[in-house]
Amino acid sequence: MKGNQDIEVLIVEDDLRVAEIQKRFLEQIEGFQTVGIAASYVEAKTLIEILQPDLLLLDVYFPDMNGLDLLKETKQQAKQMDVIMITATKEIDKVQEAISIGVFDYIIKPVVFERFKQSLLRYQEFHRKLVQLGQDNPHVTQQQVDQLLRKDVEGTAGAGDKPYLPKGIDPLTLDKVMEVLGRAEGGLTAERVAKEIGVSRTTARRYLEHLVADDKIEADLAYGTVGRPERVYLVSGTTKRQMST
Known part of the structure; x- marks a missing residue:
C-alpha cells in the first residue's frame, strides 16, 4: 500500500481510443494516477511486474488473451492489487466468473463518466480504509471487515439504505x-x-x-x-x- 499517495492505475485495453478516454476520465478524479497502458498480454504482464499498480482497469477480450485469465493470474501472483473490469461483455457467465475471481466492480461499455467516477470513488474509499486499518493494527474487528466488504463511501448510506449518489445528484x-x-x-x-x-x-x-x-x-x-x-x-x-x- 502506498499510504496517502495517489492510487496508481494500469489500464489494460487493446483499443487505444478507449484507453485514452479512460485515462482522461481518471485525470478528472482527484487521487488517481495512470501509470501505464497495456494493449496485449505481454505488455500487461510486464507492466504489472514492473509498476506493481494498486488498480487494474481490465477488458475481457484481447487478440492474444482473455482478460479473465489475466485476472486469475494477477489474483494468484500479485498481492494488494485490485481489478475493475470495463468491458462490453454482457454474458452472465462471464460476469459471474469475474465476480467469483474477485473484481472490485464490473462496468459495461460504453462507459458513462458518472458511473466510472462512482466506481473509482468507492474504490478510493475502500483503499483508504484498508491502508488505515493496516497502519492502526494488523488485526481487524468484525465490524471493520463488514465495512470493507460493503465498500461504502464514507458519509454515504450503509447496506440496505439508499445507494451512493455522486456529487451533484440530489x-x-x-x-x-x-x-x-x-x-x-x-x-x-x-x-x-x-x-x-x-x-x-x-x-x-x-x-x-x-x-x-x-x-x-x-x-x-x-x-x-x-x-x-x-x-x-x-x-x-x-x-x-x-x-x-
Missing part, C-alpha cells in the same frame, strides 16, 4: 425526474424534463444520464422532420413494473 430531484418520466406515455427529451421540474436543460441531462448509467431508464434517438436527432429518455420496462408495485 435524491429529491432524482425522484422528481423519475416521477415525470413515469407519467410520460413515451420518451422525453432533457429539455422537456427540465421544463417539467423547473431546472436547466444541462441539469436535467445530468440526472437523466446518471439514471441511464444506473440502468433505471433507457435512452434512444428520436428523428424529427428538421434538424439533428434528439436524445430521448424513457423508463425501462423493469423499472416501470417496480414503480407500479
Whole structure:
C-alpha cells in the first residue's frame, strides 16, 4: 500500500481510443494516477511486474488473451492489487466468473463518466480504509471487515439504505425526474424534463444520464422532420413494473 499517495492505475485495453478516454476520465478524479497502458498480454504482464499498480482497469477480450485469465493470474501472483473490469461483455457467465475471481466492480461499455467516477470513488474509499486499518493494527474487528466488504463511501448510506449518489445528484430531484418520466406515455427529451421540474436543460441531462448509467431508464434517438436527432429518455420496462408495485 502506498499510504496517502495517489492510487496508481494500469489500464489494460487493446483499443487505444478507449484507453485514452479512460485515462482522461481518471485525470478528472482527484487521487488517481495512470501509470501505464497495456494493449496485449505481454505488455500487461510486464507492466504489472514492473509498476506493481494498486488498480487494474481490465477488458475481457484481447487478440492474444482473455482478460479473465489475466485476472486469475494477477489474483494468484500479485498481492494488494485490485481489478475493475470495463468491458462490453454482457454474458452472465462471464460476469459471474469475474465476480467469483474477485473484481472490485464490473462496468459495461460504453462507459458513462458518472458511473466510472462512482466506481473509482468507492474504490478510493475502500483503499483508504484498508491502508488505515493496516497502519492502526494488523488485526481487524468484525465490524471493520463488514465495512470493507460493503465498500461504502464514507458519509454515504450503509447496506440496505439508499445507494451512493455522486456529487451533484440530489435524491429529491432524482425522484422528481423519475416521477415525470413515469407519467410520460413515451420518451422525453432533457429539455422537456427540465421544463417539467423547473431546472436547466444541462441539469436535467445530468440526472437523466446518471439514471441511464444506473440502468433505471433507457435512452434512444428520436428523428424529427428538421434538424439533428434528439436524445430521448424513457423508463425501462423493469423499472416501470417496480414503480407500479
